[in-house]
Amino acid sequence: MGITKTDFMRGMQCRKMLWLDKHRPGLRVIPPEIQERLDAGNDFGDRAMGMFGPFEEMTVYRPGTRIPDKKKMAEKTKQHLLAGTPVICEAAFLNYNNYCAADLLRKTEKGYDLYEVKNAPEVREQFVKDAGFQVYIISRCGVRIERVYIVIHGPDEENPFVPVDVTDRAKGYAPWVNEHIWGLNRMQKEREEVQVEVGEQCTCPYECWYYGYCHGQTTPPQAQLSMEEYI
C-alpha cells in the first residue's frame, strides 16, 4: 500500500484524515451533492481527453467492478510510452507503490507535457500541488516531463478547455512531496488511531468528511473550496 495523489493531498490537509480513510472509511459522511458528483464521474475531464484530437485511454478496471486496476494501467501506460503514443489519457505510474494517473500526457520532442484538468474557473495553488505530485512520481519512473499545464474551465462552452502553464511552480513542489510522502506512507499503516486536534484544517482547503466524527456530529461551516474542484 503506497500513497496516491489523493492520499497525499488528504494527508497533507490532516494526517488523521488519511489514517481514517485507510482504517475507518465507514465514518465518512459525504454530502449528497458530492456523492452524486462522485457517482456521475467527471464529465468535464472526460470531454477534455479529446482536446488534442485522437487519444489512447489507459483506464483498466478490475473484472466486474469500477475499481481501477492500477498495476494493469501502469503496464498499459508503459507500452504506450514505448510505442510513442502522441496523447495518453489517465496515464498511470507506480513508484515504490506510490501512484498517480495523469489526466493527459502529450508527446513532445524530448518527453511529454502534462495536463491536469480541473473543472474550475481559475488556477488554485492546490491544483499546482496536485500537478507537482504527479511530476514527482512520473519523473521517478524515468519519464521526462517538459511543460506542466492546469486546464481550467473557460467561458466559451464550445471550447471550454484553457491550459495555464504552471511548469516552474509545479516542478518546485518536488522537494516538498519527497519530504512528506514517505512519512505519510508510514503513518497510514499505524495500527493506533492517529490523534490530531480539530482546527482550521477541518474545512481548509476542503471540508473534511470526518467532521462529524471529530466534532461530535455538529454541522461544518462553509469550506473554503468547492469539493467539486477537488474531485
Ligand code: SF4
Ligand atoms: S475533522 Fe479535522 S481533525 Fe478530524 S480528520 Fe478531519 S481534518 Fe482531521
